[in-house]
Amino acid sequence: MDCNTAQSYIEPFLHNELTDDEKESFISHVNGCKDCRNELEFYYITYSVFDELDHDENGETYDYIAALDRKLESSRKTVSMRRAIRQIAFIAALIIMALVAMFILLH
Numbered sequence: 001m002d003c004n005t006a007q008s009y010i011e012p013f014l015h016n017e018l019t020d021d022e023k024e025s026f027i028s029h030v031n032g033c034k035d036c037r038n039e040l041e042f043y044y045i046t047y048s049v050f051d052e053l054d055h056d057e058n059g060e061t062y063d064y065i066a067a068l069d070r071k072l073e074s075s076r077k078t079v080s081m082r083r084a085i086r087q088i089a090f091i092a093a094l095i096i097m098a099l100v101a102m103f104i105l106l107h
């Protein structure tokens with residue numbers, strides 16, 4: 001993914017509008033690209049500040065960067081978990097097809 005694409009994904013990422021594939025390449029790009037990471041931090045903090053103004057929390061200084069890291073990490077985990085579930089479903093389907101084929105051949 002190039003920087004232009006990555007930066008066009010920032011807002012959809014923050015609004016959870018990317019597909020798993022888009023999310024995965026976006027996360028791996030920002031983890032390796034300082035410019036896009038800075039851009040993402042800027043947008044994330046901007047949105048979070050507006051959010052906080054809306055919610056009016058208890059006035060403590062919020063660690064936006066840590067929160068962003070948590071969001072990146074949890075998005076990455078969700079993507080790989082969904083991948084794993086899809087693979088397990090695929091393997092289960094193969095096993096069922098093999099059993100059906102064996103059943104047909106034996107009868």
Ligand SMILES: [Zn+2]
Nearest residue numbers: 003006033036
């Ligand atoms: Zn970049």
